[in-house]
Amino acid sequence: MAEKMLMKGNEVIGEAAIRAGCRYFFGYPITPQTELSEYLAKKMPKVGGLCLQAESEVSAINMVLGCTASGERAFTSSSSPGVSLKSEGVSYIIGSDLPCVIVNVQRGGPGLGGIQPAQSDYLQATKALGHGDMHFVVLAPAYVQEIATLMGEAFDIADIYRTPVMLLADGALGQMMEPVDFEAKRERALPEKTWAACGHGNKRKHNIVNSLYIEPETLENTVLARYERYKAIEENEVQYDEYMTEDAEICVVAYGITARIVKTAVKAAREMGIKAGLFRPITLWPYPKKQLAGLADKVDKFLVVEMNMGQMVDDVKVATGCKRPVEFFGRTGGVIPTPDEILAKIVEMNGGAK
Amino acid sequence: MVVFEKPKALTDVPFHYCPGCTHGIVHRLVAEVIDEMGIEGETVGIASVGCSVFSYNYFGCDMVQAPHGRAPAVATGVKRSHPDNFVFTYQGDGDLAAIGTAETVHVGARGENITIIFINNAIYGMTGGQMAPTTLLGQVTTTSPYGRKKEIQGNPIRVAEMIATLDGAAYVERVAVDCVKNVRNAKKAIRKAFETQKNKKGLSLIEVLSTCPTNWGMSPEKSLEWLRENMMAHYPLGVYKDITEEAGDNE
Numbered sequence: 001m002a003e004k005m006l007m008k009g010n011e012v013i014g015e016a017a018i019r020a021g022c023r024y025f026f027g028y029p030i031t032p033q034t035e036l037s038e039y040l041a042k043k044m045p046k047v048g049g050l051c052l053q054a055e056s057e058v059s060a061i062n063m064v065l066g067c068t069a070s071g072e073r074a075f076t077s078s079s080s081p082g083v084s085l086k087s088e089g090v091s092y093i094i095g096s097d098l099p100c101v102i103v104n105v106q107r108g109g110p111g112l113g114g115i116q117p118a119q120s121d122y123l124q125a126t127k128a129l130g131h132g133d134m135h136f137v138v139l140a141p142a143y144v145q146e147i148a149t150l151m152g153e154a155f156d157i158a159d160i161y162r163t164p165v166m167l168l169a170d171g172a173l174g175q176m177m178e179p180v181d182f183e184a185k186r187e188r189a190l191p192e193k194t195w196a197a198c199g200h201g202n203k204r205k206h207n208i209v210n211s212l213y214i215e216p217e218t219l220e221n222t223v224l225a226r227y228e229r230y231k232a233i234e235e236n237e238v239q240y241d242e243y244m245t246e247d248a249e250i251c252v253v254a255y256g257i258t259a260r261i262v263k264t265a266v267k268a269a270r271e272m273g274i275k276a277g278l279f280r281p282i283t284l285w286p287y288p289k290k291q292l293a294g295l296a297d298k299v300d301k302f303l304v305v306e307m308n309m310g311q312m313v314d315d316v317k318v319a320t321g322c323k324r325p326v327e328f329f330g331r332t333g334g335v336i337p338t339p340d341e342i343l344a345k346i347v348e349m350n351g352g353a354k
Numbered sequence: 355m356v357v358f359e360k361p362k363a364l365t366d367v368p369f370h371y372c373p374g375c376t377h378g379i380v381h382r383l384v385a386e387v388i389d390e391m392g393i394e395g396e397t398v399g400i401a402s403v404g405c406s407v408f409s410y411n412y413f414g415c416d417m418v419q420a421p422h423g424r425a426p427a428v429a430t431g432v433k434r435s436h437p438d439n440f441v442f443t444y445q446g447d448g449d450l451a452a453i454g455t456a457e458t459v460h461v462g463a464r465g466e467n468i469t470i471i472f473i474n475n476a477i478y479g480m481t482g483g484q485m486a487p488t489t490l491l492g493q494v495t496t497t498s499p500y501g502r503k504k505e506i507q508g509n510p511i512r513v514a515e516m517i518a519t520l521d522g523a524a525y526v527e528r529v530a531v532d533c534v535k536n537v538r539n540a541k542k543a544i545r546k547a548f549e550t551q552k553n554k555k556g557l558s559l560i561e562v563l564s565t566c567p568t569n570w571g572m573s574p575e576k577s578l579e580w581l582r583e584n585m586m587a588h589y590p591l592g593v594y595k596d597i598t599e600e601a602g603d604n605e
Contacts, residue, residue, distance in 0.1 A: 024435055050434055054427065055460040062424035062457070066431025069418045070398065070439075074431065092421045197416035197432070199439050202395040206365070208410045210401075210419040 004181050009144045010035035010174040013077065013103055013167065014043060016151035019182050022073040022101070023049030026063035028056060030082045031115045032171035033105035037077070057082040061089030061102070068098045069209040071196030073155055077103035079171070080121050081112060083129070090164055091130030095211025097195075097226065099158035101151070103167045105174040108334035116334025117171035119256060122311035125168050126285045133223050135230050137165040137237060138284040140255040144178035150282070152185035157237060159190050161229050168284060170307065172257045172336065230286075239282035240291055244270065248277025250349055251299040253292070253316050254306065255281050258337065262305050265342035274350045284312075289319040296320035301349055305342055306330045361385035363394045367411045374567040374574025377405060377473065379531045381412055383541045384442070384471060387548055388415065397440040398432050400425040402454075404446035405479040423454025426461040429468045440551055442469040448478045451487040451511045458517070465522025465556035465604045469547040472513060475564040476585060483569030487511045490588055495569075510588065514561045518594035524556035524604070526595040530563040530586065532578045546598070554603035563589055 007015065014036050017025065025044060027037045040051035054060035060076045067074035078086060083104045093100055106121050108114035125138045137157055139150040147169065154165040197207045213219035243263055245251055250269075254262040259280040269276035279295060281288050296302075301324055304313045310328040317326050329345040331337045347353055363385035371377045388394050397415035401407050403422035410417035420428040425443035433441040450458050450472050461468060477495055478484040485495040485502060488510050492501040502510075514528040525547055529540035540562060547558035563585050565577035572580060 024431070026431065052430070052434065055456050058424065059427040059430075059457055059460065062421060062427035063431035063434075065420070065424075066400070066418060066428035066433075067435045068431070069428070070432045070436050072435040074435070088421055089424070096419070197398050197418050198436055199396040199398060200394075200416055206414050207416045208419070209417070210410055212407060212419060 004179045006177055007144065007180050008035060008175065008177050009147055009169065010105065011039045012144050012147045012180050013151055014039040016148045016182060017075055017101070017155070018043060018047055018049065020073065020152045020155040022075055022155055023047065024067045024072055024074040025049070025051045026054050026060040026067070026074065026076050027051070028054050028060050028078065028082060030079045032107055032117070032174050033077050033079050033103065035174070036103070057085035058088065061086040064100050065089055065093050065096070065098065068093070068100045069096065069196070070198040071193040075101035075103065077105070079105050079107045080109050080118070083121060083124070087130040090136070091132050091134065092211050093164050094130065094134045094136060095132060096209050097162040098209065099162050100164050101154045101158055101167065102164055103169065106168065106170045108332065114334040115171065117257065117307065117336060118332065118334050119170055119258065119307040120311070120332060121168070122284065122306065122308060125166055126287070126315070134226070135285055136163050137233060137286070138168050139165065140168045140282060140284050141173060142256050142259045142280060144173065144176060145180050145184070147173065148180045148182050149184050156188045156190060160188065161233055163229070163233070168256070170257050234286040237283060238286050238288050238291070240288040241280040241282060243278040243280070245277035245279055245295060245299070247275055248298070249275040249300045250303060250346055251277050251279055251295055251301070252303045252305055252346070253279045253281070253312070254304070255284060255312070258305055258307055261337055261339055262342055264339040265346060268339060268343050269346045272347070272353055274346060276346050287315050287319060292316060292319035293321065296323040299324060302326040303345060303349060304328045305337065307336065308332050361389045363388040363414045364412055365414050369412060370408055371405065372568040374565065374577060375405070376531045376562070376564040379537060380471065380473060380540070380562050380564065381409065383537070383544050384444070385413065386541060387545045390545070391548060393440050393548070396438065397442070398436070400429045400432070400441065400443040402443060402445040402449040404449050406444050406446060406473065407480070409444050423449050423452070424457055425449065426454065426457040426466070426468070426470065430461060430464070430466050433466060433468050437467070440548060442471060444471045445473065446479065447472070447474045447476065447486045447488040451513050459520065462517045462520035462523045462557050465524070467551050467554045467604055468557060469551050470557070470559040471544065472559060472561045473564045474513065474561055474589065475566040477566050477569050479566045479569055488513070490584055512589060514559065514594045517557070517559050522556045522604070523559065523595050524597050525550040525558040527593045528561040528563065528589060528591050530581065530591055532563070532581055536591070550598050553598065555598045556604045561589070563591070
């Protein structure tokens with residue numbers, strides 16, 4: 001039987017990375033994810049790895065670029081303001097078709113914002129972290145256990161599709177303690193990194209890890225090839241979870257820590273006789289469009305609940321083709337919504353308690 | 355008897371550099387050192403943003419292209435995961451001394467066992483002759499059209515002197531490639547820098563005073579004269595740091 005450990009979310013990120021065979025972490029301290037750096041500073045030397053504190057978020061992501069370019073698993077972590085700084089490096093990593101993992105333990109924004117949990121970087125993560133035509137995979141855990149599973153998978157997905165993968169958590173998940181089992185990760189076949197720039201040993205032509213293409217047609221073809229991989233990711237990597245959606249009339253859509261609060265509200269609504277359900281995207285990109293489209297044929301209304309001002313609402317509208325009304329309830333700035341206020345919104349959408 | 359040949363560590367891709375530009379000489383010197391030390395197979399070069407970005411096509415070793423100014427951070431990522439590889443960056447003055455100042459200073463502070471080849475030609479070449487952090491006072495560029503004034507554009511940075519103050523910097527020298535004697539000395543310096551890396555003594559940085567005839571608006575010959583008269587006065591040649599004989603390595 002797999003051992004279960006009681007661990008803090010931020011530490012689980014680090015432990016899962018080590019267990020995924022990652023030996024290189026480059027970071028910069030920022031609340032509320034600093035425990036991760038501290039955990040790795042203790043653990044990495046004991047497994048022959050490296051936890052290096054960079055002079056900036058910009059440098060940290062570029063150290064990741066160099067490390068992954070030479071063929072090693074590498075990752076970096078930050079919280080919202082620091083992730084903005086990494087956007088340049090992320091774009092170059094994508095442009096160079098390099099795998100890596102980036103963690104964002106979100107806090108309130110914009111600007112220096114606050115240090116309490118938020119989901120205010122949804123749009124940044126899923127639409128535009130960096131310049132250029134691009135996507136990357138965004139995984140949104142809702143449980144500390146899920147951090148362990150998804151963090152392990154993140155490195156595999158990154159290697160298989162040669163793409164960055166972001167673990168999009170929040171300050172609450174990072175700080176909370178829950179029992180976790182690290183054995184729950186599935187094994188996947190990984191490609192050989194024949195492109196790595198780690199010295200050709202006079203045995204092959206030199207490898208060039210590069211994102212510059214002066215000829216527009218060459219750049220276009222490179223982007224098109226990357227979008228073919230994106231298609232495969234959309235085909236193979238969508239993850240989601242459903243709770244009481246079979247007969248639901250009001251379907252709440254929420255991810256991450258918010259989804260757990262929604263679950264409590266959905267249970268309470270059911271006790272009141274309201275047919276509520278929860279749809280929880282686990283991959284925010286690729287987004288579970290097909291599954292939501294399917295639900296749009298069954299439910300009457302959608303309610304999006306987030307810890308932001310409604311950044312996911314458009315994704316739900318697009319996925320469902322606006323077939324059903326999509327309403328929103330959210331708190332922002334680091335305020336965590338209570339089950340009661342979400343329940344009140346569900347009751348209101350139901351036209352009362354009935 | 356072979357009198358002259360192309361270094362093996364250079365590919366057959368023709369250089370795109372302007373006539374009279376000294377990048378070609380420096381590329382050759384780096385490649386000759388790689389050949390002489392027999393380390394092409396273990397070397398990873400980091401190309402930076404600027405005229406020399408295409409150096410990834412010219413050097414025969416594995417190459418990584420870094421974002422603007424980030425080559426020292428990228429090099430850190432390669433070197434820390436492959437400590438027995440030789441890792442060098444090849445950066446211009448805008449890349450190293452403006453947008454990448456923090457990255458440069460901190461590889462020095464950390465004493466990364468990498469070699470930085472720093473091309474100082476006092477101007478932004480690729481974008482067409484704008485003011486660089488190393489542009490001399492009074493020097494006319496497209497963004498200092500009335501000559502660089504310290505009250506407006508600030509003062510030029512002396513990189514070799516600055517990096518030499520860092521404890522992790524093991525070998526720092528400023529050289530030029532304006533005449534045969536200096537070219538030979540530049541090669542000696544680059545060799546010493548790679549040896550410093552081999553012996554894991556810390557950061558080695560070779561600043562090479564270079565010309566940009568196209569954007570300086572001078573003939574190649576006049577450019578070399580201008581370099582000798584103006585750049586060497588502000589950026590004196592010489593060894594600014596050498597702790598390579600001190601005991602112990604930097605690992």
